[in-house]
Amino acid sequence: MSAAKNILEVEDLTVAYGAVRALGGVTLAVPEGSVTAVLGANGAGKTTLLRTLSGLLRPRDGRIALDGRDIGRTSVEDIVRAGLAHVPEGRGVIVELTVEENLRLGGLIRRDADGWALGDVYDLFPPLRERARRQATTLSGGERQMLAIGRALMSNPRLLLLDEPSLGLAPRLVAQIMAVLLRMRDDRGLTVLLVEQNARSALSIADRAIVFNLGVIAIDKDARLLAGDDRLRHAYLGF
Numbered sequence: 473m474s475a476a477k478n479i480l481e482v483e484d485l486t487v488a489y490g491a492v493r494a495l496g497g498v499t500l501a502v503p504e505g506s507v508t509a510v511l512g513a514n515g516a517g518k519t520t521l522l523r524t525l526s527g528l529l530r531p532r533d534g535r536i537a538l539d540g541r542d543i544g545r546t547s548v549e550d551i552v553r554a555g556l557a558h559v560p561e562g563r564g565v566i567v568e569l570t571v572e573e574n575l576r577l578g579g580l581i582r583r584d585a586d587g588w589a590l591g592d593v594y595d596l597f598p599p600l601r602e603r604a605r606r607q608a609t610t611l612s613g614g615e616r617q618m619l620a621i622g623r624a625l626m627s628n629p630r631l632l633l634l635d636e637p638s639l640g641l642a643p644r645l646v647a648q649i650m651a652v653l654l655r656m657r658d659d660r661g662l663t664v665l666l667v668e669q670n671a672r673s674a675l676s677i678a679d680r681a682i683v684f685n686l687g688v689i690a691i692d693k694d695a696r697l698l699a700g701d702d703r704l705r706h707a708y709l710g711f
């Protein structure tokens with residue numbers, strides 16, 4: 473995996489909300505076909521990073537390259553077409569629509585015509601097939617998370633960003649979601665950038681871990697080495 477090229481390169485990225493600087497000079501690279509965990513306390517800047525990568529926020533300074541192409545000023549739609557999909561904090565499912573309508577929406581803008589179809593998402597998440605015609609309001613938290621991931625996959629991404637997919641889910645469901653992400657990496661070559669408060673779960677599947685602290689990177693390290701480092705784990709991850 474060390475020989476893999478970087479699908480994403482971020483250089484000296486600074487993002488602010490008015491006078492509040494949320495990211496201050498962040499530099500990182502994400503190798504293709506890897507799972508990278510993005511960890512850190514509340515307010516560390518994790519969501520801001522994801523929202524900036526997917527074009528929802530504009531950087532104040534710095535460079536973002538997806539596959540070598542600068543996307544710092546590219547529209548959200550064109551970033552999706554370039555192969556980046558974002559599963560937002562709080563899931564972002566449209567609850568008035570059915571499961572299938574949500575999935576079809578996810579496929580409206582996509583990288584290319586091949587790749588993920590409804591049936592593939594239903595194979596990955598069988599509960600969604602059974603509930604295809606139901607309104608998303610009727611779904612459990614775990615099913616909504618499946619739907620949010622499925623919807624993102626419908627754009628046929630190469631890089632998938634997830635913002636705290638485990639939030640509010642029972643441990644069994646968290647383990648299921650993590651296992652699915654690993655399978656996506658191994659079977660489909662998908663690259664995953666996984667923001668988590670649940671550091672233990674994220675580290676269990678990650679190749680690499682980046683820990684943010686107050687808008688800057690405190691640690692960027694092999695995930696197993698971080699998980700095995702008692703001092704860093706206690707100091708930064710609290711377990």
Ligand SMILES: Nc1ncnc2c1ncn2[C@@H]1O[C@H](COP(=O)(O)OP(=O)(O)OP(=O)(O)O)[C@@H](O)[C@H]1O
Nearest residue numbers: 489492493494512513514515516517518519520521
């Ligand atoms: N819309 C906003 N307007 C002003 N400040 C914001 C806004 N969103 C976030 N911030 C601030 O930016 C900083 C980073 O926030 P961000 O949401 O990116 O952190 P986070 O790591 O995702 O936190 P959490 O773990 O709580 O989700 C914080 O200081 C936060 O208060």
Ligand SMILES: [Mg+2]
Nearest residue numbers: 518519520561
């Ligand atoms: Mg957040």
